[in-house]
Amino acid sequence: EVQLVESGGGLVQPGGSLRLSCAGSGFIFSSYEVNWVRQAPGKGLEWISYITESGNVIFYADSVKGRFTISRDNAKSSVYLQMNSLRVDDTAVYFCARMGEWNLRLGDPYYHAMDVWGQGTRVTVSS
Amino acid sequence: DVQMTQSPSSLSASVGDRVTITCRASQSISPYVNWYQQKPGKAPKLLIYAASSLQSGVPSRFSGSGSGTDFTLTISSLQPEDFATYYCQQSFNKRGFGGGTKVEIK
Numbered sequence: 001e002v003q004l005v006e007s008g009g010g011l012v013q014p015g016g017s018l019r020l021s022c023a024g025s026g027f028i029f030s031s032y033e034v035n036w037v038r039q040a041p042g043k044g045l046e047w048i049s050y051i052t053e054s055g056n057v058i059f060y061a062d063s064v065k066g067r068f069t070i071s072r073d074n075a076k077s078s079v080y081l082q083m084n085s086l087r088v089d090d091t092a093v094y095f096c097a098r099m100g101e102w103n104l105r106l107g108d109p110y111y112h113a114m115d116v117w118g119q120g121t122r123v124t125v126s127s
Numbered sequence: 128d129v130q131m132t133q134s135p136s137s138l139s140a141s142v143g144d145r146v147t148i149t150c151r152a153s154q155s156i157s158p159y160v161n162w163y164q165q166k167p168g169k170a171p172k173l174l175i176y177a178a179s180s181l182q183s184g185v186p187s188r189f190s191g192s193g194s195g196t197d198f199t200l201t202i203s204s205l206q207p208e209d210f211a212t213y214y215c216q217q218s219f220n221k222r223g224f225g226g227g228t229k230v231e232i233k
Binding site: 035045062099 | 159173177212218222224
C-alpha cells in the first residue's frame, strides 16, 4: 500500500524546536518530490515547503523561511522538517504530501499535484 | 509568488444541485492548477490535476476547466458524500493554495 506517515508532533513552548518526520512506503520514495502543508485550527491549507527528489532544490513559504529546514534521506525513505524559533501561530496539523507527476501528451511538460498524503501530525506551540 | 483567490468561501446546496467553485490566479498559470477535497479531520484528497484531468478513482461528476488566470471546479450533481471543503492549488511557482470553499447542506 502506498502511504506516508508523519511523526514528531507535540507540545512545545514559543521559541522552541521540533523535528517532524515523514516516512514513505509502497513506492519508490527517491523518485518523488515531497511537500509539507499545514492547517491551523479552523483555517485553510497552507503550503510551507518542498524538496525535490534528490534534495537539490528546496523552496519555503515566506512564513517559515529562515526558521524551518526541510531535508530528506532517501535511504530511509524519509523527509524531515526541522522547525526552530517556533511561534504560537505555527500551531497546526502538519501534513506531508507526495508530488505525483503526469505527462499528458508527448512533448508536453510534466504536471504535478499532491496525490498521496499522510494523516498529519499535530504541533501545538503554547506556554 | 502566485496568489490564488478562491470564491465563494462557502455555499449552501442541495443533493442533485450543480455546484461551481472558482479560483483566480494573480498571473497566468495555465494549466498548473489542481483541486482537492477535504473532509473534517481528514487529509485532503486530489480530485483534478493540470486544470482538467480527473485523478484516478474520482467520480466523473467532478470536472475542472479554465485557462490563463481563471479556473473552475464543477460538481455536476451534488451527492451526500460531496459536502466538504474544496481547495485549488497552483504548481506553477512554488505550491500555494486558495483559501477554500466550504460546501454545506441547504
